[in-house]
Structure formats: structure tokens, C-alpha cells
Amino acid sequence: MTPAPDALDCIMEIRGISRAFGGLMALDDVSFKIKPGTVHGIIGPNGAGKTTLFNVITGMIPPSRGEVLMEGRPIPSVRPEILTSLGIARTFQNIRLFKEQTVLDNVMIGQHIHTPTPILSILLGGRRAAQGEAAARDEAMRALRFVDLGDKASKTVSSLPYGQQRLVELARALAAKPKVILLDEPAAGMNPTEKAHLIKLLSILKEDGYTIALIDHDMKVVMGNCDVITVLDHGKKIAEGTSESVHSHPDVVAAYLGKGRAEVADA
Amino acid sequence: MKSEKKHLIYLAAGLLAAASLPFVITNVYYLHVINLAGIYCLVTVGLNLLSGYTGQVSMGHAGFFAIGTYVSALSALDLGVPWLPGTILAVLSASLCGFVIAVPAMKLAGSYLVLATVGFGEIVRLVLVNWTPVTKGAAGLVGIPLPNIFGIRITSEGEFFYLILVMLILGAGIARRLADSKIGRTFIAIREDELASRAMGVPVDRYKTAAFMISAAFAGAAGSIYGAFSGVTSPDNFTFDDSVAFLCMSVVGGSRTVGGAVVGTVALVSLTELLRAFQAYRLIVYGLILIITVIYMPQGLAGLMFKKHTREESEADS
Numbered sequence: 017m018t019p020a021p022d023a024l025d026c027i028m029e030i031r032g033i034s035r036a037f038g039g040l041m042a043l044d045d046v047s048f049k050i051k052p053g054t055v056h057g058i059i060g061p062n063g064a065g066k067t068t069l070f071n072v073i074t075g076m077i078p079p080s081r082g083e084v085l086m087e088g089r090p091i092p093s094v095r096p097e098i099l100t101s102l103g104i105a106r107t108f109q110n111i112r113l114f115k116e117q118t119v120l121d122n123v124m125i126g127q128h129i130h131t132p133t134p135i136l137s138i139l140l141g142g143r144r145a146a147q148g149e150a151a152a153r154d155e156a157m158r159a160l161r162f163v164d165l166g167d168k169a170s171k172t173v174s175s176l177p178y179g180q181q182r183l184v185e186l187a188r189a190l191a192a193k194p195k196v197i198l199l200d201e202p203a204a205g206m207n208p209t210e211k212a213h214l215i216k217l218l219s220i221l222k223e224d225g226y227t228i229a230l231i232d233h234d235m236k237v238v239m240g241n242c243d244v245i246t247v248l249d250h251g252k253k254i255a256e257g258t259s260e261s262v263h264s265h266p267d268v269v270a271a272y273l274g275k276g277r278a279e280v281a282d283a
Numbered sequence: 284m285k286s287e288k289k290h291l292i293y294l295a296a297g298l299l300a301a302a303s304l305p306f307v308i309t310n311v312y313y314l315h316v317i318n319l320a321g322i323y324c325l326v327t328v329g330l331n332l333l334s335g336y337t338g339q340v341s342m343g344h345a346g347f348f349a350i351g352t353y354v355s356a357l358s359a360l361d362l363g364v365p366w367l368p369g370t371i372l373a374v375l376s377a378s379l380c381g382f383v384i385a386v387p388a389m390k391l392a393g394s395y396l397v398l399a400t401v402g403f404g405e406i407v408r409l410v411l412v413n414w415t416p417v418t419k420g421a422a423g424l425v426g427i428p429l430p431n432i433f434g435i436r437i438t439s440e441g442e443f444f445y446l447i448l449v450m451l452i453l454g455a456g457i458a459r460r461l462a463d464s465k466i467g468r469t470f471i472a473i474r475e476d477e478l479a480s481r482a483m484g485v486p487v488d489r490y491k492t493a494a495f496m497i498s499a500a501f502a503g504a505a506g507s508i509y510g511a512f513s514g515v516t517s518p519d520n521f522t523f524d525d526s527v528a529f530l531c532m533s534v535v536g537g538s539r540t541v542g543g544a545v546v547g548t549v550a551l552v553s554l555t556e557l558l559r560a561f562q563a564y565r566l567i568v569y570g571l572i573l574i575i576t577v578i579y580m581p582q583g584l585a586g587l588m589f590k591k592h593t594r595e596e597s598e599a600d601s
Contacts, residue, residue, distance in 0.1 A: 074482060100484030112482075114475035116539075117468070124465075125472045129484040131465060138464040139457060145464060152465070192483060 027052040027227050028073075028104075028196055032082035035068055035251075042068040044251040045082070050196070050244075055222050056229045057242030057259075061271055064248040066231040067109055070200050074099055074106050086196070100129050103195035107185040107202060109231075113173045119184050120169040123156040126191030130155075159187040163217060179210035186217070197221070199230040203237045215241055239263065247271070301448060305441040314440040320552040321447040322509050327532045327544035328451075328458050329501020334530065335538030336467060337494040338474025339388060340397050343404030344529045347377045347499040349411060349521035351506020353418060356427040356516060366430035370507040377503025378496045380407075385495035389488045392477075404526045411518040423517025427510045443512055450508060451545075454501055458541045461497070470494055524566060531569045535576045537583025546585045 026049040035043040043065045050056045058066050072079045078093040085091065086102045099105070105126070114122050124131075131152045137144035160166050163183040168176060173184060182202055189197050202218075203211050211234070218228060218241060232238050238245060239259040247255040247262055249271040255262050262268055308314055326348055334340045351373040358364035358372055384403050391399055411418045418424075430437040430446065437446050461467050469490055472480045481487050510516050528551070536547015551572070555565060580587050 076478065076482075096478070096481040097484055097486050099482060106482055108479065108482075112476050112479040114472045114479070116475055117471055121468050121471070124468060125480065125485065126483050128465075128469065133465055135466075138466065139460055141460060149465065188483065 025049075025051055027087060028229070029085040029088075030069070030073065030082075031085060033069065033072055033079045033084065034081040035065075035072055035077065036080045041251045043072065043079070043248075046248065046251070046253050047082075048246050048253060048256060050227060050229055052195075052227050053222065053225055054227060054243040055218060055241055056227070057238040057245040058229065058231045058248065059233075059235075059238050059245060059262075060248035063250070064271075065251040066248055067200060068251075069248070070106065070198055070231060074104065074198065100192040100194065103193075104198065105189035105192040105194035105196075106198040107182070107189055107200055109200040109204065111178070111181050111185055113181055113184055113188070115172075115174040117173060118169065119160065119165060119171050119173055119176065120153065120156055122173055122184055123159050123187045123191045124152050126159070126188035127152055127155055127193075130193060156187075156191055159190045160184075162190065162220075163187045164213070179206040182206060182210075183214070183217075186214075190221075194226070196227045196229065199228060199232075201232050202230060203232055203234045211237065298452070302445075305444050311440050314444060316552065316556050318440060318443050318447050318512060320549050321444070321451050322505050322512065323529070323532065323552060324451055324545050324548045325447075325454050325505035325508075326502045326529055327536070327548045328454050328541055329498040329505075330529055330533045331538050331541060331544045332458055332461065332467075332470065332501075333494045333498035334533060335540070335543070336462060336470040336474065337491060339491060339494060340530070341400040341495075341498070342397050342523070342526045342530055343384070343400035343402070343407075344498075344502050345521040345523070345525035346404035346407035347380060347502035348506045348509070348525070348529075349407050349518070350377045350380055350499075351503030352510040352516050352521070353411065353424070353506075354503070355507035356424050356510035357417065359428050359511075360424060360426070365432075366428070366507070366511055367432055370504055373507035374500045374503040377499040377506065381495040381497075381499030382492060384499075385492040388495060389491055401523065401526070404521075404523060408518050408521055408523075411521070418518075421518060423515060423519070424510070425515045427514050427516065429514075430508075430511045437511075443508075447508060447512075450504065454504065455541055455545065458501075462541055466490075466493075527566065528569060531573050535572055535583055537585035539582065540585050543583045543585035546588065547583060550584060 028050040030046060030048050033043050033046045034041065046069060058069065060066050068077070071077045073084050073091070075091065075093050075096040083090045086104060091102060092098065114125065132148050134142070134144045134148060136142070157166060157169060160169055163186055165180060165183055165187065168180065173181060176184065182205070186202065203214055206214060215237060221228060242259060245257065245259055245262045246253060247265070247268050254267040254271060255265040304317065305314060308317070326344060330341060330344050354376040355366070355369040355373040358369045359366065364372065384400065387399055388396055412421050437443055469480070469485055472485060473487055473490055477487055532547040532551045533544055534547070535551060536545065537543025551569065554568070558565070558568060576583060
């Protein structure tokens with residue numbers, strides 16, 4: 017159905033997504049495309065519908081209308097467990113790690129679909145199980161070293177500071193070998209040093225060919241690093257473009273700083 | 284590597300000590316209690332995989348235990364099936380029931396799931412009481428044959444002890460292998476955050492079903508030996524109180540380890556025996572211990588015992 021050339025310049029397409037919570041339109045006919053190999057920012061004031069959009073994309077909640085296409089194929093809604101096999105991995109706004117597990121185990125869960133589960137070999141303590149575990153551990157360690165947490169592998173997640181927990185979530189998402197990584201406020205709660213580190217990691221990931229979609233309030237994170245920015249306000253897309261064009265867009269300024277007194281009087 | 288060797292030595296010493304028990308304890312009554320504890324251990328080891336690891340709390344495990352007991356006993360009494368194949372039947376039947384209860388369990392969480400498992404346990408008990416033509420109703424079954432395994436007849440308490448020990452070692456071994464594998468890791472992830480597990484590609488429903496089936500299988504195997512060991516059985520042995528007792532054993536010992544199940548079961552069964560005179564107050568005592576455990580040692584007795592050990596390890600790491 018979808019023409020092939022389109023697939024080249026668009027890895028993920030959000031097509032006419034609406035989502036109502038009771039009478040509130042959290043998302044109202046939002047459409048945009050995410051190009052492969054780009055960092056795509058989604059910004060907007062509180063309550064703009066950013067996280068709702070992520071939750072719709074990742075199948076956590078079904079849209080009222082519209083669909084999301086990954087490489088031209090619609091993503092079935094309300095089945096988050098198949099996301100990673102489509103090549104999508106996400107992090108959460110309020111860190112959702114497996115708190116009582118070690119950092120390494122957390123990241124190994126990220127590879128769930130890529131590792132075998134040889135039940136018989138597990139029960140008999142066989143070689144296949146041991147090799148599978150060793151391979152999974154190596155892979156997870158690679159992701160952890162990438163985020164500079166290799167030395168924290170055996171620590172329990174809940175013992176790590178907040179900023180590092182965010183990085184563990186990133187490592188867990190990377191372990192799923194995704195094409196598209198969805199980051200929900202990855203810099204929230206990070207100090208300036210950690211933020212700089214995160215920004216560096218994101219630019220490396222981009223160079224490595226990952227597509228990144230990120231939500232953030234932090235203008236430093238978004239403006240300096242996103243190739244394209246989509247601005248949401250009250251569930252509607254109000255602007256899209258490069259950081260410069262979005263930055264000076266009158267609707268965006270109005271959404272963030274409030275409308276002029278005259279306009280309010282008019283309305 | 285070093286700690287692994289140390290573990291093996293501990294394990295060997297523990298096994299040797301366990302195997303020599305019948306020589307040390309000559310009192311048949313004590314041996315009987317130990318055997319019962321061993322059977323209960325098998326149930327709680329399975330319960331830990333479900334409740335401790337996967338976080339799906341079951342208050343209906345007496346139901347799976349009952350199914351194991353009755354399937355094995357009835358197939359021996361009515362069809363003349365020997366004990367070992369009877370045990371396999373018991374394991375399969377209990378597992379099947381685990382599958383059936385897992386279907387609603389997938390939609391339920393927390394206290395709702397607990398209530399559903401309570402309901403399951405009660406349904407099993409009521410079926411046993413009322414399906415008189417098959418289960419002989421409240422009167423129960425008598426004359427359950429003794430196990431005869433490839434010509435080896437298990438008759439005395441001492442012989443039962445070794446049979447139960449073998450089953451427990453096998454069961455605990457299987458549980459440990461599962462717990463330490465990708466499967467155990469995934470179970471824990473589901474307990475810690477179901478949604479995040481899903482988002483990382485874990486087929487949560489399938490793993491929950493597996494946890495129920497595995498856990499029920501343990502209870503089924505335990506039930507099979509329980510019937511043959513007791514010789515008689517009735518629905519009274521599988522009440523809600525028993526389900527609660529299993530859960531207490533699991534929590535008191537430490538539900539998040541395999542060893543915890545054994546520690547907790549041995550501790551509570553011993554305590555019950557010590558307080559035999561206050562039998563009527565058993566559940567009150569259990570309740571008190573449970574509260575103390577939850578507040579002061581959330582990792583259970585096993586957590587308390589191994590705490591120092593793990594701290595040493597983590598210090599050595601850093």
C-alpha cells in the first residue's frame with residue numbers, strides 16, 4: 017500500500033492520531049513523519065499530549081483515531097510486547113526499571129527477544145544455556161559500557177543515583193537493538209554534567225544510525241540536538257521544523273510564554 | 284569462582300547432614316514431622332517461583348496440592364496405577380489447573396488475584412467434598428498404596444525420608460536452575476514492573492502462565508507423595524488455612540529465594556510441633572510471625588542468614 021520511496025525518507029509515521037480522555041482531547045489529529053537517522057524532538061508545554069503520544073505509539077494506550085506506521089506497516093495498538101520486534105524501544109518519563117534487580121540483569125531483560133530460551137538446557141545445566149547467558153551478558157555489558165556504567169553492572173538498580181538510572185534505562189533500550197529509540201524526558205532530574213554526557217551519547221547514537229525521538233522540557237537538550245522539532249500544544253501540532261524555525265514561530269512563543277493581552281481580549 | 288567452590292562445599296556438607304538425619308533421629312514421630320516438612324518444602328519451593336519471583340501471590344496452593352494428592356491416590360486406588368506414573372499424572376493435572384487459573388490471573392493484579400486464588404482453592408475443596416462418587420466426599424480416601432518404585436517398596440519413615448529428600452533435591456535443583464536462568468530473570472522483571480517488561484518485549488502473559496503451571500506442578504508432585512505417605516486423605520487437609528500456611532512459610536523463609544522456602548517451611552513446621560499444645564492458635568501464631576517478618580526482615584529468615592555473606596561479596600567486588 018505504502019509506496020516504497022516513502023519508506024526511505026520516513027521510518028515512522030504518525031498518521032492522524034487522536035486520543036480523547038472523556039471530554040478532553042489529549043491528542044487531536046496529530047500527524048508527522050520521523051526520518052531515519054535523525055533526532056526528532058517533540059516539545060510542548062505541560063499537558064500538551066507528548067507522553068500520551070508516546071504511549072499511543074508504544075501501544076500502551078489505544079488511539080481514538082489514526083494509526084502509527086513503522087517502516088510503512090501499521091503498529092498494532094495495545095500490544096506493547098511486540099514493539100521491540102518491530103525495532104522500537106522506549107524509556108519512561110518516571111523511570112521504570114526493575115528496581116530490585118542488578119543493573120546488568122535490567123539490561124539483559126532488554127535483549128529478551130534476541131536471546132534463546134533453551135528450557136531443556138536450562139534444566140539440565142547444559143552448554144547451550146550457559147553460552148546463551150554468556151552471550152547475553154557480553155551484549156548487555158557492551159550497552160552498559162557505552163553509557164559508562166560498566167563498573168556498576170553488579171549493583172542493584174535502586175542503589176544508583178537518579179541520573180545513572182536514566183542511563184540504565186537507555187542501555188536497556190539499546191540492548192533491544194532498536195531502529196527507533198523513544199526517549200521520554202531523558203534529561204529530567206539530571207545535573208548539568210549528566211546532561212552534557214547524555215547529549216554526547218545521543219549524538220554518538222545518531223552517528224551510529226539510530227533514529228531517536230525524544231520528548232523533553234529542557235530547551236538545551238532539544239534545541240541544540242534535534243534535527244526536526246514537532247511542537248504540540250493542547251493536543252494539536254502547532255509547529256514543525258528545525259530548531260531555529262520553531263524557536264521563532266509565533267504560535268510556539270505564544271504557547272510557551274502565553275498570548276499577548278490583546279489577543280486574549282479578542283478571544 | 285572461589286565462592287562457587289565454597290557453595291559446593293556447603294551444599295555437600297548440607298546434603299550429607301540431611302542424609303544422615305534418620306541415623307541421628309531415631310524417634311519415628313520426629314522423623315514423621317521431618318518428612319511432612321520435606322513435602323511442604325516442595326510446595327513452598329514452587330510457591331516461591333510464583334509468588335516470590337513472579338510476584339503473583341497465590342493463596343490457593345492447597346488446591347494444587349489437593350489435586351496432586353487425589354489424582355495420584357485415585358489413580359492408584361481405582362486404576363492400579365503405580366506411584367511413579369501416578370506422580371507424573373498428578374504433576375500434569377495440577378499443571379493443567381495452573382494453566383486454567385492463569386487465564387483469569389492474566390487480567391488480575393494484586394489483591395484481586397489473591398482473591399481469585401482463594402476462590403480456586405475453595406472450589407477444589409468443595410469439589411472434593413461434593414463429588415462423592417469419585418472422591419468419597421468428606422470421608423476421604425483410605426488405604427492409599429505405598430510407593431513401589433521399580434520394585435523398591437517404600438514402607439518405613441526412614442525410607443520415605445530418602446524418597447522425599449530425593450524429590451526435594453530434584454525440585455530445589457530445578458527451581459534453582461530456572462531461577463538463575465533467563466526465565467527467572469524474566470519472572471523477577473515481571474514482578475518489578477509488568478509494563479516495562481512488556482515494553483522490552485517480554486510476553487508477560489505467557490511467562491505468568493508458565494509460572495502458574497510450574498508452581499502448580501511442584502504442589503502436584505508434593506501432593507502425590509503426601510497421599511502415599513499418609514495412606515489416608517480427606518478434603519480437611521486442603522483448606523484455606525493450609526494455603527495461608529504455605530504462604531506464611533514462603534514469606535517467613537524469604538519468598539525471593541529457593542532456599543528461603545526450605546528455611547521457612549522447616550522453621551514453621553518445627554514451631555507448630557513445639558506449640559502442639561496450642562494447636563487451636565496456630566494461625567494466630569503464624570499471623571504474628573508473618574507481621575514481624577514483613578516489618579523487620581522483609582527478605583525473610585534466609586535473607587537474614589545470607590545477608591552478611593552477600594555484603595562480603597559486594598565488598599570484594601568493589
